[in-house]
Amino acid sequence: MEFLNTFIKAAFVENLVLAYFLGMCSYLAVSKSVSTAFGLGLAVIFVLGITMPINWLINEYLLSESGLLGMDLTFLRFILFIAVIASMVQLVEMVVEKYSPSLYSALGIFLPLITVNCAILGGSLFMVSREYNFSNALAFGLGGGFGWFLAIIAIAAIREKIRYSNVPPALRGLGMAFILTGLMGIAFMSLMGIDPAALTAGK
Amino acid sequence: MAETAVKEKESVFQFGNKERKLLSDPLNDNNPITVQVLGICSALAVTSLVYPSLVMAIAVIFVTAFSSLFTSLLRNYIPKQVRMIVQLVIIATLVTVVELALKYLNYPVYKQLSVYIGLIITNCIVMGRLEAFSMANTPWRSFLDGVGNGLGYGIILVMVGVVREIFGKGSLFAGSPIELKIIGPNADYLINTVDSAMFAWYANNNLMVLPASAMFIIGIMIWIQRSYNTKLVDVS
Amino acid sequence: MESTRYVVIFILILTGAVAVGLTGMREATKSQAALNEDIFNKRAILTAVEDYLPDGQKVSQLTDDQIVEIFSGMEQPVVNMQGEILDGVQAEDIDMAKERKKAEEDRRLPVYVYETGGQKFYILSVRGNGLWDEIWGSVALKSDLSTVAGATFDHKGETPGLGAEIKDNPSFAEQFQGKEIYDDGEYVSIKVRKGGAKDPNHEVDGISGATVTADGVSEMLYRGLKYYEPYLEKIKQQSLLLNQ
Numbered sequence: 316m317e318f319l320n321t322f323i324k325a326a327f328v329e330n331l332v333l334a335y336f337l338g339m340c341s342y343l344a345v346s347k348s349v350s351t352a353f354g355l356g357l358a359v360i361f362v363l364g365i366t367m368p369i370n371w372l373i374n375e376y377l378l379s380e381s382g383l384l385g386m387d388l389t390f391l392r393f394i395l396f397i398a399v400i401a402s403m404v405q406l407v408e409m410v411v412e413k414y415s416p417s418l419y420s421a422l423g424i425f426l427p428l429i430t431v432n433c434a435i436l437g438g439s440l441f442m443v444s445r446e447y448n449f450s451n452a453l454a455f456g457l458g459g460g461f462g463w464f465l466a467i468i469a470i471a472a473i474r475e476k477i478r479y480s481n482v483p484p485a486l487r488g489l490g491m492a493f494i495l496t497g498l499m500g501i502a503f504m505s506l507m508g509i510d511p512a513a514l515t516a517g518k
Numbered sequence: 519m520a521e522t523a524v525k526e527k528e529s530v531f532q533f534g535n536k537e538r539k540l541l542s543d544p545l546n547d548n549n550p551i552t553v554q555v556l557g558i559c560s561a562l563a564v565t566s567l568v569y570p571s572l573v574m575a576i577a578v579i580f581v582t583a584f585s586s587l588f589t590s591l592l593r594n595y596i597p598k599q600v601r602m603i604v605q606l607v608i609i610a611t612l613v614t615v616v617e618l619a620l621k622y623l624n625y626p627v628y629k630q631l632s633v634y635i636g637l638i639i640t641n642c643i644v645m646g647r648l649e650a651f652s653m654a655n656t657p658w659r660s661f662l663d664g665v666g667n668g669l670g671y672g673i674i675l676v677m678v679g680v681v682r683e684i685f686g687k688g689s690l691f692a693g694s695p696i697e698l699k700i701i702g703p704n705a706d707y708l709i710n711t712v713d714s715a716m717f718a719w720y721a722n723n724n725l726m727v728l729p730a731s732a733m734f735i736i737g738i739m740i741w742i743q744r745s746y747n748t749k750l751v752d753v754s
Numbered sequence: 755m756e757s758t759r760y761v762v763i764f765i766l767i768l769t770g771a772v773a774v775g776l777t778g779m780r781e782a783t784k785s786q787a788a789l790n791e792d793i794f795n796k797r798a799i800l801t802a803v804e805d806y807l808p809d810g811q812k813v814s815q816l817t818d819d820q821i822v823e824i825f826s827g828m829e830q831p832v833v834n835m836q837g838e839i840l841d842g843v844q845a846e847d848i849d850m851a852k853e854r855k856k857a858e859e860d861r862r863l864p865v866y867v868y869e870t871g872g873q874k875f876y877i878l879s880v881r882g883n884g885l886w887d888e889i890w891g892s893v894a895l896k897s898d899l900s901t902v903a904g905a906t907f908d909h910k911g912e913t914p915g916l917g918a919e920i921k922d923n924p925s926f927a928e929q930f931q932g933k934e935i936y937d938d939g940e941y942v943s944i945k946v947r948k949g950g951a952k953d954p955n956h957e958v959d960g961i962s963g964a965t966v967t968a969d970g971v972s973e974m975l976y977r978g979l980k981y982y983e984p985y986l987e988k989i990k991q992q993s994l995l996l997n998q
Contacts, residue, residue: 329886336729339558340642390618390780393636394610394772401603430602433559433640440633444910445887484751485744489555490737497733504728507885507913507966566914597761604768611772615779622783625790686915687922724963727915 318454321447325458331434332466333496333503338434342467343492345428352471355428356464360457362407362429363438366400367456370439371449373399396439397430404430434463470495540662544670546747551674552740553750556642562732563634564675566686569694570630571679575672577616577635579665582644585609586664589648590657605648606639613638626693643667678735686726793818796825796846801906802894803868803875805931829867835859837984850881850890863981868894875903876989878982882974885966887911889920889974893930899986902944905930907971917967929958935979943976 331337338359345355373395380387408426412419429435438459442452473495482491550556557578565571585608589596596604617635620628628635638644647667652660683690688707690698701709701720711720725731744750800821801813816824830845835858845864853861866877874897881890891907905927907920920926933944934955942956946968951957960968 336562336733337559337637339562340556343555343558390614390776391773393614393617393639394607394776397606397610397639398603401606405602427602430606431640431642431645433637436640437559437633437637440636444633483741485748486737486741487751489552490740490744493733493737493740497730497737500730500733501728504730504913595764597764600761600765604765607768607772611776614776618776618779618783618787621787621790625787625794629794724915727918729914 318450321451321454322458322461325455326462326465327503328506328509329459330462330466330503331437331459332463333500334507335437336496336500337437338432338463339496341428341432342463342470343489343496346467346471346474346492349468349471349475352467356467358426358429359432359434359463359467360460362400362404362426363435363456363460363463364453365407365456366403366435367438367442367452367459368449369399369403370396371442371447371452374443375449392443396436400435400439401430434459466499469499537659537662540659541666541669544663544666545673546670546743547750548670549674549743550643550646550667550671551736552743554643554646556646557644557671558736559634559637559641562729564631565679565732566682566727566729567630567692568676568679568683569691570627571675572672573620573624573627574631574634575668575675577620578638578641578643578671578675579668580616581609581612581638581641582647582668582671583661583664585612585644586647586652586660587657589652590655590660593653596653601653605645609644609648610639630693643671674736674739677739678732681735682726682731685723686731688722789818792846793821796821798906798908799866799877799879799892800824800868801927802877802892802904803870805904806868806870806873806875808870824868825866828869831865831867833863833865833982833985835861835863835981835984837982837986837988839985848879850879851888854881854888861981863985865982865985866892873897876986878979880974880978882970882978884909884912884920884970885917885964886913889967889970891920891927891971891974893975893979895935895986899990900934900936902930902933902935909967912967913964916961916964919961919964920967920971923961926958926961933958941980941983943972943979945976946972 325331329335332339332342341355346352374389374392376382377384378388378392378395404426408419411426438456442455447455470492474492477491477495486494544550548554551558564574585605588608589605592604592608613636616638617628620631620635647664651663655663680690683692684700688699688701690700699707701707701711701717702722703711705713709717709720711717797813797816800807800816804813807813807816825846831839832843832845832848833839840862843862845866848862848864850864853863864879868875868877875894876897876899877892877894879890879892881888883889887910889907889909889912891905893905894903895901896903907927909918909921912918912920914922929951930944935941935943937956945953945957946960947957948960948965948968951959
C-alpha cells in the first residue's frame with residue numbers, strides 16, 4: 316500500500332517536471348512530436364526505475380557511516396551516483412541492443428541523453444534527502460519516471476497542436492514551450508496537498 | 519597528435535578576436551539558456567532571490583570553465599569507450615569541490631541551494647560544451663569557451679532572479695550583506711506602502727515566488743531576444 | 755579504440771586521484787563546516803528571542819563568536835517525557851530529527867534557558883509535518899511559562915511563496931509574540947486559523963494558499979509543546995515553593 320502511495324505521489328502530486336522542473340533540457344528539446352516524446356519517456360521510466368534502487372543500496376551500504384566501510388563517505392555521493400547512472404545507461408543500451416533490436420531502434424538515440432537528464436540524478440538526491448526506504452525508493456523511481464513520461468507526452472501533444480495557432484513569430488517554438496510549461500506547472504499545483512495515504516485510509 | 523601539440527604551443531594564452539568571440543558569443547547569439555536550451559532545471563528553482571542565483575552562477579562558471587580545461591588537457595588520453603563517464607567524473611569532482619567550499623565559506627547559502635548544487639552535474643551546459651568543444655580544442659580556448667557559456671548562463675539566471683525578487687519580495691540581494699529593501703509594508707523599506715499615498719495599493723506578486731514564474735520570465739526573455747535578433751526565430 | 759587494459763588503468767588512475775584530492779579537501783574543511791552548521795542552527799534558535807538580545811541587536815548583527823558565547827553561557831537542560839532533567843547531556847547535543855524517529859515515550863527534549871536583564875526565557879523546540887516534508891521551529895516562553903516571547907519556523911521543502919512563508923515572511927512568526935499557550939491554567943496551545951484569528955490570545959492568522967502547512971504548524975505546536983508540559987509543571991511548582 317505504501318508502495319502505491321509513493322508511486323502516485325511521485326507521478327502526480329510531486330511530478331518531477333511540473334512541480335520541480337527537473338529534466339527540462341531533454342523535455343524541451345525532444346517534445347516537438349508525440350512519437351519521439353513517447354520513446355524518451357519510456358527510456359526515462361526505465362532508467363529511473365533501475366538507478367534509484369541501486370543508488371539507494373550504494374548510499375545505505377557503502378557511503379553511510381553505518382555501512383560496510385564504516386566511514387562517512389557521503390561527500391563522494393555525487394561521483395558515485397552519476398557513475399552508476401552513466402554505467403547503467405550504457406549497460407541498458409547494450410542489453411537492449413542485443414535482445415530487442417526493435418526497442419533499441421526506438422530508444423537508442425535517447426539513451427545517451429538520459430545520463431544528463433537532471434530528473435534522474437535529482438530523483439536519487441531527493442531520495443537521500445527524504446530518507447526513503449528501499450521499496451519507497453523503487454516506487455519513487457517508477458512513479459517519478461511515469462510522471463515525467465506523462466508530462467513530456469502532454470507538452471508534445473500541445474506543441475503539435477499549437478503549430479496551427481497564430482503565435483507571434485519571435486515567440487514561436489521555444490518561447491511558447493516555456494510559457495506552456497509554466498502554465499502546466501501552475502495547473503499541477505492544484506494537485507498539491509493530495510495525500511494518497513489519507514484517501515486509502517478512508518478519511 | 520604531434521601536429522596538434524605544435525599548434526597548441528603557438529596559441530597558448532592568445533587573446534585575439536576569435537577568443538573574444540568565444541566569450542561574447544554565448545552571451546547573446548548562442549546563449550545556453552535562451553538559444554541552446556541547456557541547463558534549465560537549476561535556472562528555475564534557485565532564482566526566487568538574486569543572491570543565491572548569483573552564487574549559483576559563480577558555481578556554474580567555475581565548473582564549466584575548469585571541467586572544459588581539464589577535459590581538454592586530457593582529451594588525447596581519454597579512452598573513447600568510457601568518454602562520457604570520464605567527463606562526468608571530472609564534472610562531479612568539481613561540483614563536490616564547490617559543495618565543500620560552500621559549506622566552508624557560506625553555510626546559509628549552501629542550505630538554500632541544497633540539492634541544486636548537485637544538479638550542476640547534470641546541467642547540460644557543462645556536458646554539452648565538453649562534448650561539442652573541449653574534446654576537440656586546446657585547453658586555453660576550451661577554458662574561455664567554458665567561462666563564456668557559464669557567463670551566458672549566469673546572466674540569465676541573475677536577470678530572472680532580479681525580476682522575481684523585486685516583484686515577489688520587494689527587495690534585492692536579500693540574505694546577503696548588501697540587502698536592499700525597496701518596497702514593502704513597513705519602515706524598513708525605501709518605499710513604505712503603509713505611509714505612502716501613491717503606493718498604498720501595492721502588494722508583492724506571489725506568482726513571482728513560484729518556480730513556474732521563472733518559465734514565464736524566460737519565455738518572455740526569449741520573445742524579446744528574438745524580436746531583436748530575428749535570425750534566431752524558429753521557422754518550424 | 756584503446757585496449758581494455760589501457761581503459762582500466764586510466765579509470766583507476768583518475769578515480770584514485772579524484773578520491774585522494776577530495777578526501778584531502780574534505781578533511782581540511784570538515785571542522786569549519788561543522789562549526790558553520792552549528793552556528794547556523796544556533797542563530798535559528800536565538801531568533802526566537804531576537805527582541806530581547808543585548809543592546810537591541812538583531813541575530814544577523816551578532817558575530818559567530820558572540821553566538822557561541824551566548825550559548826555557552828546558557829543553561830541547557832535536556833528533559834525526558836516525564837519532565838525529568840537528564841544528566842550528562844546538553845540541549846545543543848540533541849538532534850530533533852533523530853528524536854522524532856524514536857518512540858514517543860523515549861524522546862528527549864532540549865530546553866534553552868536564555869537569561870537577560872533579570873528575565874528568563876525558555877526556548878522550546880518543536881518538529882512536525884508540513885505539506886511536502888518536515889517543518890520545525892523554536893518557541894520562546896516568558897517566565898510565566900505561558901506567554902510567547904517569540905517564535906521562529908523553518909522547513910525542508912514547503913512551496914516557495916505559499917508554505918515556505920512560515921520562514922520567509924517574518925510577519926508570520928511575529929504574530930506569535932504575546933500569545934499564550936495556557937488559558938486559565940488549561941493547556942490550549944496556539945492555533946493557526948485560516949481566514950484570520952478569532953481568539954486574540956491563542957490564535958494567529960493563516961497564510962492564504964497554504965492551509966496544509968498552516969494546519970501542520972498548529973498540530974506541531976499543540977503536540978510539541980504538550981511534550982514539555984510535565985517539565986513546565988515542575989518549574990512552576992519549584993517557583994511556588996521558592997515564593998513561599
